[in-house]
Amino acid sequence: MRLVLACAAAIALSGCSTFSSLREAWSWEATRPVGATALPPAEEPELGVRITQLQIQRDGIRSQISAEPDIWARQRLYADLHTVGLELTPLQRRLAGNKPLR
DSSP, X not given: OHHHHHHHHHHXXXXXXXXXXXXXXXXOOTTSOTTOOOOOTTHHHHHHXXXXXXXXXXXXXXXXXXXXXXHXXXXXXXXXXXXXXXXXXXXXXXXXXXSOOO
């Protein structure tokens, strides 16, 4: 009998922990991403220009990596590529969050 009561209590407590996430899932809407903020219209072209510059820089580093025979020089280039990627990815996400879904 104790085992049945312990299992029932565990099931009831685990159900309580998922109720808030169930409510969020029920009201989720795919056309309105969570946390997406609109960019000011004047900032979007500047952001696009910066993204393009970083993509060109990333492609240049990738071409240097493919042409570099020395492994230690390639490792430095991979570090540069990682640094560019860390700057590029948030900007791309910010720009993508501004565009409406189709």
